[in-house]
Amino acid sequence: MSDRARHIPEATVARLPVYLRSLAELVDDKIPTVSSERLAEMAGVNAAKVRKDLSYLGSYGTRGVGYDVEYLLFQMSRELGLTHDWPVAIVGAGNLGSALANYGGFTQRGFPVAALFDSDRAKVGQEIHGVEVHHTDDIAPLAKKLGVGIGVIATPASAAQDAADKLVAAGVGSILNFAPTVISVPEGVSLRKVDLALELQILSFYQEHRDADG
Amino acid sequence: MSDRARHIPEATVARLPVYLRSLAELVDDKIPTVSSERLAEMAGVNAAKVRKDLSYLGSYGTRGVGYDVEYLLFQMSRELGLTHDWPVAIVGAGNLGSALANYGGFTQRGFPVAALFDSDRAKVGQEIHGVEVHHTDDIAPLAKKLGVGIGVIATPASAAQDAADKLVAAGVGSILNFAPTVISVPEGVSLRKVDLALELQILSFYQEHRDADG
C-alpha cells in the first residue's frame, strides 16, 4: 500500500464496521491476536477479503501470527473517525424519531443525539430523553452551533426532501434517511437509507421464487 | 430475453421495490405511461439501468411511447410476490419489536404481523397492537400454522443466532435481522440486515475523510 494512495473501495468501507464489532468482541474476551481466517468467520466473509480489506488500512498484520487485536481496533477506529463523537440531529420527532432518541445504543457508540427538529409547533419545546425538540426553521443555526455533522430523517416521506435540503443548508455532510422515498442531495454529501418495506419486498421476491422454482 | 432464462441479478432485485414505489406514485397521479428516463429520475438511477432492469421482467415497454404504468406495476408486483400477503413473525417483543408491531406500514404493504415471540415469560400472553405475544418455544408450530414465510429478529444481539435457528427450524425462508451481530443461516434461506450503528459508522468514515482530505 503506497503512502497516500489510500482510496478505500466503498465495499470495503461498508465492511469495516463489521470487523470493528468482531474486534470489540475479541477484546472483551481478552484475545490478543486474531488471524484473518478467524476474523472472516466472525464477520461472515471470505478470509482473502478480510486480508485485502485490512491491507487498505495499512500493513498491520504479522505473517505467521495474525493481527494484534487492540492495535487493529485502534487503527480501524481512527480510520472510521470513531475516536471522537459525532453529534447527530434527528428531523421528525414522531414515533420513529422519539424511539431513536430514546435508544441508548447511539450515544453509547459515539453518536449522541444533539437535537431533535419538528415542524409541528405542538412538539417544539417538548423534551425527549433529555433532548429538546426545536423547530425546523432553527436547523441551520442550531446544527452549526452544536457541530452536527450527521443528520437523520424520520419525517413522513412527503417531507423528507425538505428535511434533507434544510440539513444540507445547515452544513450537514451525511444523511441517514428512514423515510420510504428517494431523496437527492448535492454531490459531496453522503446519503444512506434504511428502508424496511424495501427490505421486506426484496425478501418477498426470493421467498416467492424459492417457493415457485425450488 | 429467452423464455426460462430468467435469473434476475441481485442488484436489479434490490432496485425493483424502488421502481415499484415510483410506479405507485404515478398511478396516484393518474399518469398512464412513463418513459425510462422519467422513471430513472424518480428512482434516482440511470435510464439505461432502468431499461435493463425492466427487461429482466419481460418486454413490457412500447418503443416510442414508454411503459404502461398500471401494467408494469402489476407485472412487477407479481414478480416480487406482492400479489398476496406475507405473514411476518417478529422475535423479540421489546422496544423495537413492539414499535414494529405498532407500525401500520407493514400490514398496509402486505406484510401483516402474524405473531410476536419472546423468551420472557412475563411478556408472553400480552397483546401488542392486537397481536398476542407467544413463547419462543412455540415458534415452530405457530409459524407453520400461520403460514409465516418471513421472520424478523428484534432480540438483543446475544440472542439473535438462537432466534434465527428457531425461525429456520420453523420453516421460515427469509429473515430480516435488526440485531447488531452477524448471524448465519443455512443455504437457501435469505438473510438481510438493518443495522443503524453500522450505517452511522459508514457515514462517519466519509464525514471524517471529507473533513480531513477535502
Place this chain on the structure above:
DNA sequence: GAACGCTAGTGCGCAAGTTCACAAGCGCAC
C-alpha cells in the same frame, strides 16, 4: 404510405468487487 421523432431493448467495453493461489516473511524449535 413514407418519413420522422421518440423511446425501448441490448451488445459491448469498462469498472468494481471477489476469490484463488502463491510468494514473502515472521517466530519458534532445536
Place this chain on the structure above:
DNA sequence: GTGCGCTTGTGAACTTGCGCACTAGCGTTC
C-alpha cells in the same frame, strides 16, 4: 543459526455490475 510451519499481503483471473451508444420498432404527421 538454520529450517519449518504458519499467516499475511497481493498479483491475477474471474465475476458482477454499470452505462454508453446504437439498433429496432412504434406511432404520428403530412
